Amino acid sequence: MEDLIISRRLRVPVDDAGDDTPGWGGVAARQLDAALLSVGFTCSPALLDRLTRLPGEQVIDLGVRVLAAVRRLVGDHVEHNAYFIDFPKNVPDTVEFWAGLLREAMLDPVAAARLQPGILNLLDLPRYGSYQHTYADLLAAHAELIPLAKDRVTVLELGGSLRDEARELYLSLAGSEVPLAAEDLAALRALAAFCADFWADFRADDKPEHVPVRENRAVVNEARLAAGQPLLVDTVTDVLRLAALCSGGDVTLATPTRLRSFRRAERRILLAALDAVPAAKHGDVLRHREQWKRLGERLHPHEHPRFPRAAQVFDVARGVRKAASFGSRVEAALAAGRTEEAVPLLEHTPGALLRRLDHLLRAGGGSAVLEAAERAAARASGRVLLSLREHLQNRLTPANRVFTNRFGRAWATPDTRAPLDEDALNRVLTILDEEISRRLPDPGELIVDPAVLDVALPLSGKAVAPGLGMLPRGSLSPVEGELLRFFVHWRQAERRTDYDLSALMLDPTYDNPTNISWTSYANEFATYSGDLTEAPDGASEFIDVSLSRATKPIIIPQVNIYAGERFDEAAEAFFGYMTRDAAQEGRPFEPRTVRMKSDLRGSGRIALPLVFLRGDDDAWRVKWLHLYLSGHPAFNQVEGNRVTASLLVRSIVERDYLRVGYLADLLRAKPSTGGHVTYIGLEAPADLSEGARIYTPATLHELIPA
Known part of the structure; x- marks a missing residue:
């Protein structure tokens, strides 16, 4: 339970017992803070002060649990070895590497006997697909990371008792809209x-x-x-x-x-x-x-x-008693073209009416549909209103339709629906804006961090696995640093499992592809760490990208299942990315530079976590996808899913998501009686007044009105 509170809220539960007990708690607290800094975390002043007033033994026990929790959160609880010990340096050309392994196999009688004439099976080559050095060897080959001000430092706040923190998180999740x-x-x-x-x-x-x-x-x-x-x-x-x-x-x-x-x-x-x-x-x-x-x-x-x-x-x-379902009666009326009959039926369930509003408007419902929509808006949930608002604003500029199920499996298709009447569309948008504004709480003194304005509203969290730095699908974030490094780690449960970290790189028209994968180790701005084909004790793969030298403005990292267990079958599987300056040395995996890390799951065979985009201002941004492609049962490769992946990613990038900036504008325009502070941002500052309402990505769902 303590681990859950720390990972979900970045708060450390501390019970009241032990106040003002003399001892060496201050020394232990400083030691804990130093250990936390090595993985990119630090204690807030309030937490550090509280720990110094506890017995040293209690601080040590708590510190061991806290450090383990944040290391799991950032992905530092495993040893991230790389196939090439000097990665990203001294990575050979792909064909040269394969030819070298083949030459070695031909000189080894046992290995040569396994080779089949006319067929090159990489798994038959003795040194292909498995580590040729230990993790200790890797550490010895790399210098220590040079700490820079741009490295991530995540603040752990002081929490209340474990009971209080558990109750608060329970009520937040249970009451989520x-x-x-x-x-x-x-x-x-x-x-x-x-x-x-x-x-x-x-x-x-x-x-x-x-x-709800x-x-x-x-x-x-x-x-x-x-x-x-x-x-x-x-x-x-x-x-x-x-x-x-x-x-x-x-x-x-x-x-x-x-x-x-x-x-x-x-x-x-x-x-x-x-x-x-x-x-x-x-x-x-x-x-x-x-x-x-x-x-x-x-x-x-x-x-x-x-x-x-x-x-x-x-x-x-x-079948002893007859009962017609509500949906069947509505469908029968719409199929027969009796919109005037369907609308009164739908008014009994306002959410269902608003979800079908596009269809009803295209079916010629006219003013009766608009009047029914206005009545339904006053009774439907806030999430339905926001979802309809997002849907209708995308009808202004038609693009591909994107469908996503609860597992993150997605597909895109051209929008062949007839356009909506512009006057009717604008009227519905006005109705929605007024109703959503009415339901928002009194903001008091509103403080909004500009960095959160491009974060998409969490209208559904089903496909978003919790983790470090996670944001809802459609969110945009700036990318700081000259070097971008993706990583994937997996550990098989029962059978040989081969995941392939890859990257698809496209021009502004989402064409002219370049890829980095096990079939192409390097180009002028990206490098692959080497292919691992099994993971009984865990395996990690990396891709390094120099953003300043990148010739393609669209970079789509992906994880392909080449063989073995699905993401949700593996003992462990997660993806993330790091950023660092060009001059920073260090290990292939440095927890202080991790910006995002999340578990991989779902039944899809290809994971598309996010896409990196270079704008007209030459600045790089990341857009969150949280998508999975069905793929093939085995042998998935980046070359084989290029068309599907590029179409789907383009549809997400071009979609106009409803963002925090929309609610912030409504809150600013809302009359306020004052007396309290409302803060919306990526992280809560330490100097907020007591009793302030704080909304960060972990609690952004609480901002969705009921």
Whole structure:
């Protein structure tokens, strides 16, 4: 739990016990701060002061855990060896390297016997694809990193007690208006179990009663079910999600779950929740009919006659009772061209109406649709309003449509939809801006860091794995430094696994490709560290790019699975990038220069984490992608996915994402009564007044209005 708080909030929980205890806490605190600086972190003055007043033994114990947590966060918990010991120096030409290995193999009778006539299999060459030196040898071959002012220094803040920090993070995640990444959903579940031990100590207004995201609600309901409390449900599907989660299955219901048996007390709570759902919503059962049948076998609803509506749910699943789903009625009306019939149906669920607004406007709904949209905007969630705002502003300048699922798998297609009427479009944009502004909190004294203005609003976090320096898809950040270095590290779980770090480099028209990979080790401005083809103990690959000498303004790093385990099957897999000045020596991996690091996951075989772009001002920026391509079951290469990757990346780059600057403008225009400070930035400054509302990337989802 302590590790979770540190990695998610960059706060160190410190209990009150031990204040003003004499000892050598000050010495231990300074030693900890020095150790943290070696990996690019430091203690805030408040944290350092607090640690100096603790017993030295307690500081040492805490420091060991903190240092381990931040090293994992930055990727320094493993040994990053490189295939070529002098990388980025003395990397040979690709063909020259292969020819040298082949010559050695021909001179070795055992290796020569494995070679097949007319076929060059690199895996048959004795020294190809595995380390030829130890990590200690690598360290001996490289000088120490020269510290510079541009190196990353991330401040760790003083936190409250572990209970208080856990409760705050739990409430933040549970009340999120946007869907969470799988890792954050797992964190929410762990926090719910942890907080259950002192649930009675929660203030009444601290217990989450409004949980807008369905998956989050299932996690909260699991804790309530274990505590014997009534569930938070407003659809029958909420109960099915909870049953799947309690059975160790998929809370999204995308894959069927083998449901467990439930205790009698649990069955009573689940049936009571189902009984409270109006019969008009029983049509939702049809989407997961087979799962409902299995749940009925576990809950025995007809043994509980005091819950008649709950029994009707299972009658619908078995086909004994008829129930038309809401979606089917809407689809039938739209398919028949009866827009005037579909709009009143959709008004019962304002979110659904706004999601279909583009279709309704193109179907000729006219003023009736606009009036319905204005009424729906007052009742829909803030996330739906912001998502519609982003969608409609992209309809002003049509480009390729991009579709992304919850695993980050994406595809792009030309937009063949008819354009919307400009007057109707502008009216809807005005309605949305006014409603979003109305819901935003009183900013008081608003302070906005200019560096955060180009950060995209986190309208969905499902495809964004937590990590160091992570920003939502579509965000733009400046790139500081002359040298850019990507890295990937993986460790196979059961079978030989070969990941290939590669980079696709394009001209301003997204054409004339150049690539750096295991088939092309170097060009005039980029160098590859060498190909590793298995990772029983872990393997790392790097690509070095000199930004000042780059001849292509678009650089797309990617990780291809050539053979073996998927990203989510490997024991460990993560990607990141570093920046440093041209004169800085050091190891291939230097934690102080890491700007971003995140786990790789998902079922896609090709990862596209981000893209680097050189603007008209010659400054480099990074745009966050968080995308995966399906790829082939094996043998994925950068040369084979060039067309798909360039089309998809171009579609993301040209899309107009809704950014923090949009909400900042609305907050500035909002009347304020003062009395408090609202700060929005990448990092919170130390001199903010007590009680200030602080929004950083870790808590940006809290800025999305309800």
